[in-house]
Amino acid sequence: MQALVYKSTGNWYQVKDEQGKMFVARIAGKLKTEDITSSNPIAVGDFVELKEESDDECKIISSVKPRKNYINRVSPHNKNQHIIIAANLDQAILFATLKDPKTSLGFIDRFLVSSEAYHVPVILVFNKCDLYKDKERAQFEKINAIYGAAGYSVMAISVKEKIGITEIQEILKGKTTLFSGHSGVGKSSFLNEILPTQNQKTKEVSNWSGKGMHTTTFAEMFDLPGGGKIIDTPGIRELGLVDISREELSHYFPEMLKTLNDCRFNNCQHLDEPGCAVKAAVENHSISMERYMSYLTIRDTLPENNWS
Numbered sequence: 001m002q003a004l005v006y007k008s009t010g011n012w013y014q015v016k017d018e019q020g021k022m023f024v025a026r027i028a029g030k031l032k033t034e035d036i037t038s039s040n041p042i043a044v045g046d047f048v049e050l051k052e053e054s055d056d057e058c059k060i061i062s063s064v065k066p067r068k069n070y071i072n073r074v075s076p077h078n079k080n081q082h083i084i085i086a087a088n089l090d091q092a093i094l095f096a097t098l099k100d101p102k103t104s105l106g107f108i109d110r111f112l113v114s115s116e117a118y119h120v121p122v123i124l125v126f127n128k129c130d131l132y133k134d135k136e137r138a139q140f141e142k143i144n145a146i147y148g149a150a151g152y153s154v155m156a157i158s159v160k161e162k163i164g165i166t167e168i169q170e171i172l173k174g175k176t177t178l179f180s181g182h183s184g185v186g187k188s189s190f191l192n193e194i195l196p197t198q199n200q201k202t203k204e205v206s207n208w209s210g211k212g213m214h215t216t217t218f219a220e221m222f223d224l225p226g227g228g229k230i231i232d233t234p235g236i237r238e239l240g241l242v243d244i245s246r247e248e249l250s251h252y253f254p255e256m257l258k259t260l261n262d263c264r265f266n267n268c269q270h271l272d273e274p275g276c277a278v279k280a281a282v283e284n285h286s287i288s289m290e291r292y293m294s295y296l297t298i299r300d301t302l303p304e305n306n307w308s
């Protein structure tokens, strides 16, 4: 019997079978899976096989179906382990904020690189636009220009003032969408706004250090009444990139990928090589300096290649 994983705590799982019935499930014994390097063998969004003979109280998961895609990150506790955030996604919304708390562009770029590597389209949603004064409005315009030029959709919304909600509902229709971003940016607040019966926990961010505070503690999937699914996740502070080498990094900056075929050397790393089309594009402002600087910063954190 096949089922879809709606919630994963690491110890037990909430799964829904093809008839729409929810069960608690556990892994018993050895699990058949291709994936051995992640610390969680099963993630929200996974399709799993349940043992026929297992009882209704607690089903037993016997195997995980191959994933269409997934987003993962380096474990904050162990650099050699990675954690699958969610699997089988159609798209992700990266929730960001310019204030209370502030999301750095570096974090956004790492998230985008990771999503490009796993072929998950991303929409950038800046929440809490009700807090904007002139300074933040100018910042948003700049960010909108930078990421718009790179090919991403950028939106400013306010869950509090109900600005931009219906536009996002349109984007969510019929798709499985991951909600990600720092803690306190309003992921669960948005979910509560469009699914009031769910009533996910949310928490004030004023007088709040941000450190180790997560209101949502486990990833969980929710069905949308008009079709489609949302996966709400705990906020992430830092996103360690998995399985990406320096040599391939520029392929995950879409605006660089479009340009790099024109570099003189086909292994050009867009540093000081002669005839580099990417650097030329930065100089004539068709690739933003901010994104190029981000490329260099992220590159420094990556291994030389991923097969050594």
Ligand SMILES: Nc1nc2c(ncn2[C@@H]2O[C@H](COP(=O)(O)OP(=O)(O)OP(=O)(O)O)[C@@H](O)[C@H]2O)c(=O)[nH]1
Residues within 6 Å of the ligand: 127, 128, 129, 130, 131, 157, 158, 159, 160, 161, 181, 182, 183, 184, 185, 186, 187, 188, 189, 190, 201, 202, 203, 204, 205, 213, 214, 215, 216, 217, 233, 234, 235, 236
């Ligand atoms: N001013 C303002 N505050 C908002 C808005 N949306 C959410 N908040 C507040 O931001 C705080 C954090 O919201 P949550 O929804 O808990 O944030 P989260 O992203 O789910 O956080 P984690 O679960 O920890 O990852 C709450 O106090 C919300 O009321 C908004 O549009 N404007």
Ligand SMILES: [Mg+2]
Residues within 6 Å of the ligand: 187, 188, 189, 201, 202, 215, 216, 233, 234, 235
């Ligand atoms: Mg939350």
Ligand SMILES: [Zn+2]
Residues within 6 Å of the ligand: 260, 263, 264, 268, 269, 270, 271, 273, 275, 276, 277, 278, 279
């Ligand atoms: Zn180049």
